[in-house]
Amino acid sequence: MRKRFAGPALLAVVVVVAAILSAGSQAMTDRGKGPERVAKSAVTTVSLNGWVGAKVEDDLLKEVIAAFERSHPNIKVNYDAFNNYQTTMLAKFSARKPPDVLYVVAEDFADWVRQGVLQPLDSYAKKSKFKSKPFYGGLLNSFKYKGKIYGYPKDWSSLAMEVNPALMGGQPVPKTWAQLRSVAQKIKVAGGKPICLQADWARLMAWVYQAGGNGQFKSANSAAFRTAANFYVGLLRDGLATLPTDVGASWCGEAFGKEKVAIAFEGNWMLGYLKDTFPNLRYSLAPMPKGKTRGNLAFTVSYSMAKDSKNKAAAWTLLSWLTGKTGMKKWTSLGFALPTRSDVKPVAGRGAFVKYPQFTHGWGNQVDFRHVWTEVANNELTAVVQGKESVNDMLSKIAAAAH
Amino acid sequence: MAVAVASEKKVRALGSERLREALVGYGFIALPMAFFLVFFIFPIGYAFYISRYDWEIFKGPFIGWDNYRELYHDSVFWRHAVRNTLVYTAFVVPLQMALGLSLAVVVNQAIRFRTFFRAAFYFPSLASSAAIVSIATYILASDGLLNSFLGNLGYHHTKAWFSQENTALPSIIGLNAWTTAGTMMLFYLASLQAIPTEVYEAAAIDGAGAWRTFRKITFPLLKPGHFFVAVVSVIGALQMFDQSFIVGGTSGGPNYSTMTVVLYLFNRAFSGTARFGYAATVGLVLFVFIFAVTLIQRLLFGKAEVA
Numbered sequence: 001m002r003k004r005f006a007g008p009a010l011l012a013v014v015v016v017v018a019a020i021l022s023a024g025s026q027a028m029t030d031r032g033k034g035p036e037r038v039a040k041s042a043v044t045t046v047s048l049n050g051w052v053g054a055k056v057e058d059d060l061l062k063e064v065i066a067a068f069e070r071s072h073p074n075i076k077v078n079y080d081a082f083n084n085y086q087t088t089m090l091a092k093f094s095a096r097k098p099p100d101v102l103y104v105v106a107e108d109f110a111d112w113v114r115q116g117v118l119q120p121l122d123s124y125a126k127k128s129k130f131k132s133k134p135f136y137g138g139l140l141n142s143f144k145y146k147g148k149i150y151g152y153p154k155d156w157s158s159l160a161m162e163v164n165p166a167l168m169g170g171q172p173v174p175k176t177w178a179q180l181r182s183v184a185q186k187i188k189v190a191g192g193k194p195i196c197l198q199a200d201w202a203r204l205m206a207w208v209y210q211a212g213g214n215g216q217f218k219s220a221n222s223a224a225f226r227t228a229a230n231f232y233v234g235l236l237r238d239g240l241a242t243l244p245t246d247v248g249a250s251w252c253g254e255a256f257g258k259e260k261v262a263i264a265f266e267g268n269w270m271l272g273y274l275k276d277t278f279p280n281l282r283y284s285l286a287p288m289p290k291g292k293t294r295g296n297l298a299f300t301v302s303y304s305m306a307k308d309s310k311n312k313a314a315a316w317t318l319l320s321w322l323t324g325k326t327g328m329k330k331w332t333s334l335g336f337a338l339p340t341r342s343d344v345k346p347v348a349g350r351g352a353f354v355k356y357p358q359f360t361h362g363w364g365n366q367v368d369f370r371h372v373w374t375e376v377a378n379n380e381l382t383a384v385v386q387g388k389e390s391v392n393d394m395l396s397k398i399a400a401a402a403h
Numbered sequence: 404m405a406v407a408v409a410s411e412k413k414v415r416a417l418g419s420e421r422l423r424e425a426l427v428g429y430g431f432i433a434l435p436m437a438f439f440l441v442f443f444i445f446p447i448g449y450a451f452y453i454s455r456y457d458w459e460i461f462k463g464p465f466i467g468w469d470n471y472r473e474l475y476h477d478s479v480f481w482r483h484a485v486r487n488t489l490v491y492t493a494f495v496v497p498l499q500m501a502l503g504l505s506l507a508v509v510v511n512q513a514i515r516f517r518t519f520f521r522a523a524f525y526f527p528s529l530a531s532s533a534a535i536v537s538i539a540t541y542i543l544a545s546d547g548l549l550n551s552f553l554g555n556l557g558y559h560h561t562k563a564w565f566s567q568e569n570t571a572l573p574s575i576i577g578l579n580a581w582t583t584a585g586t587m588m589l590f591y592l593a594s595l596q597a598i599p600t601e602v603y604e605a606a607a608i609d610g611a612g613a614w615r616t617f618r619k620i621t622f623p624l625l626k627p628g629h630f631f632v633a634v635v636s637v638i639g640a641l642q643m644f645d646q647s648f649i650v651g652g653t654s655g656g657p658n659y660s661t662m663t664v665v666l667y668l669f670n671r672a673f674s675g676t677a678r679f680g681y682a683a684t685v686g687l688v689l690f691v692f693i694f695a696v697t698l699i700q701r702l703l704f705g706k707a708e709v710a
Contacts, residue, residue, distance in 0.1 A: 087673045093460050094679070111676050115460045199657075245566035248546035371675025374654040375479075375662075383658040386568060 044314040045076045049092075049099035051085035054272075057336050064330045068321055075314050086370075093117040098306035100315035101322075104151050105301045106142040106364030107373070113145045114367060119305040120148040124316045130324070134341040136298075142362030143302045151302025152323035155337030157268035158296045158360050159206050160352035161286045167194075167262035173284070174263075177210070177231060177291045184240040184263070192260030193242035195235060196252035199385045201377040202297070202363060203265060204232050206288060209295025215361050217372050217402035220395045228291070229384070229391045236385055243385065257281055267299060268338055268353055285352035294359035300340065367403065376401040447690065450683040458680030470684040480685070483659040484667040491576055491663065492640040498580035499636045500629070503587025508617070510588070511595045521592070528585035536649040539578050540565060565650045568660045575646045575661065583639065587632050594628030595621070630704035634697055641693050644669065664689050 048065070052058070058081065065077045080099070082088040086108060092098045093112075104112060112118055125132065132140055135153060143151035163173050169187050174180040184194040197203065205215055211231075213224030235241035242261065249255035256264040257278035264270075265288065274281055288296050303319045305312065321327045325343055332339040335347035338354060346354060366372070380394040454470050457463035474480060510521045527535065542548045543564035550560050564574040598621065606616050644665040647655060653674045655662025664685065672682035 090460060090673055090677050112460075115677065117460060243566070245563040246545050246561070248544045248563075250540070368675040370653070371670065374652060374674065375659075375670060378654050379656045379658045382656050383568070386657070388568065388658065 047078045047099040050103040052081045100309040104304045118150040119307045134343045151304035153300045153340035156300035195241035196255045196261035196264045197241040199382045206297045210291030212292045220399040296360045297363045454683040483662040488664045502584035506588040507591035525585035527582040
C-alpha cells in the first residue's frame, strides 16, 4: 500500500519543483528575448483594452480595428474586453503591465491620472499635428487634468426627454421645469406615474446645471444644488414621478418601455434598447427642460494611453486614428453612441442630444468620484426619497465627503 | 557477533524504512502545502505589509499604523458595514443551521424518494449566487411574484423588496438561508449517520417518543456536527459580498443598508480612489475577527469534539 503510493507522491514533488524552476527560467528567457524579438520583425503589436459591450457594438469595434490594421500593415492590434473593467485595469496598472491603449470612463479619470497611470498626450498631438479643436469642449475637458490632455473622447451621450404621446393625454411636450410640473399634474398613467426619475445623481446633476450650479460635489451646499434637489425630490414626493423599482422596472428605460410612465430622461443608449425590447413603442425625443438656464450631462469615455506602455509611438498612431475623423465616422456609423467631433455628423434622429452642446457638461473628472457618487451621494438621495432625511442634510453630507 | 550484525542490519533497514515513510508523507503534503503557502500565508503576510503603507495603485510612503487609526475612526465602516455584517450573521447562521438540521433529519428517515429529496434540497447550493440573486430580483420586484402572491392573500406590499432600506438586508438573509441550507443539510446528514443505531434502539426499548429521542439523543450527539456547521456558516456569513454587490452595486444601498465589511473592502480598493493599503487594513481586521470568533467557538464546543 505504502509502496504503491510512493511513486506518485515523489512524482508530485518532482513536478512541483520542475514547474517552479521552469517558470523561473521561462521568465528569464522572456526577458532576454524581448528587445530582440521587436528588432527582428517590423510589425508592432499594440494592446487595446475595453469592457464587454453588446455583441453588435463589439462586432463594430472589431470592424473598425480591422480597417485600421489594413491601413497600417506594420501595427497589429490585440483587442481584449473585460467584465470587471475597473478592477482588472487597477490590477494591471499595479503590476506595471497595462495595455498600451485603453478605455477610460470620465468617472475614473481623475483618480487614475492623479495616481500617474495615464500618459499626457499633448506632445504626441503636437508632433503629429493632431488637432483637439474639432472635439466638443465639454467632452475634452472630461479628460484634462491640470491643463494637460490624457485622453481623447471616443464617444458620448447626453440626456434627453423621452415622451410617450399615447400617455400624454393631449398635453403639450413640456419645455421648462414649470411646464413639466403642470403637465405632470394633468396626466394620469394607469398603474404608473407621469414621470420616471432615478435616485441617482447621474441624472439629478443635469438638473443642478439647469438650476445654474457648477456640478461639483464639493459645492453641494450651494443654492443651485438645493433648488434642483428640491424640485427633483418634490416630483417624487408629490406623486408626479416614480422610481423605476416602484413600477416593476430596474431602470427608467424599462419603465418607459413598459408604458408605466409617460416621460423619462435617458441617453442615446435608450434608443437601441427600446428598438430591441419594445419594437412597437412609439415615442418622441425632446431636449431636457429648461430651469434657470439650460443644462445637461455628457457621459463620455476616452481612448487613453498607459504611462507604462512599451509601444507608445504605435499606441499613439492607433489612438489618434480611432479618435480621428476616419475612425470616429466608422465607430459612430450605426448610432450606438454619438461622435465627439464636430466634423463628424451623428446618425439621423439624435438632435435632442446634440442641440445645446454649450450647455452640456462632462460627468465625472472629480477625485474619488465613484466613491462620492455611488456610496455617499446616491445613498443619501435614496434616504431623502424614502423620507428618511432632509434635502439639506443630504447636501451637507455630500459636500463633506467630496474633496 | 553474528547476532549483533543482524540486528544492526535490521536497524538500518528500519531507518531507511522510516526515511522512506517520511519522504512519502512529505511528498503527499508538498503540493497542498505549496499552494497553502503561496496562496494563503504569503498573501496574508503581504497584506499586512501593504497595510502599513499609504499604498494606492503603487506603493507610497510608510505610514506605520495610520491606516488602522483611520479605520478605528471610520464611521461608515463601523455604523454600516460592521453593523450590517453582524446583523446578517446573527440572523443567517441560526436560520441556516435550523433549516439544515431539519432537512437533514427529514431526508435521514426511510421515506419514499429519499435520494430525490436529498438532491433537491442540495440543489440551490450548487447554483451560482449571482444567478439566484438575479432571479430573486424579479420575484421580489414591486410587481413580482411575491408581491402578487401576498396581494392574493390580502396583504398589499407594493415596493420592491431589494429597493427599500428596511427590507433589503432581511431579503438577502432569507435568500441566503435558503440557498446555503442544502450545504448545511449535507454536513448534518454526515454527522447524523455517524450516530450509532444502538443508542436509538435502547431509547426505543425504554419507550422514548420521537421528539424526546431527537431532543435527548440526536441533538446532543450532533455536537461535533453543530461545531463544524457553526464555524463554516459564521465564516461564510462574515464574508458576505456577492449578494450585496448585485443588489446595490458598489453603493451598498439603499441607504447603506446592504453595505458589508467585504463590500467596503472592495470599494476602498476599486471604487473611487484606489486605496489598496486601506483595503488591506480592512481585510486584516476582518481576518483577525474571524480568527477570534472561530477560536471562541472552538472553546465553547471544544469538549464535545473529543467525545
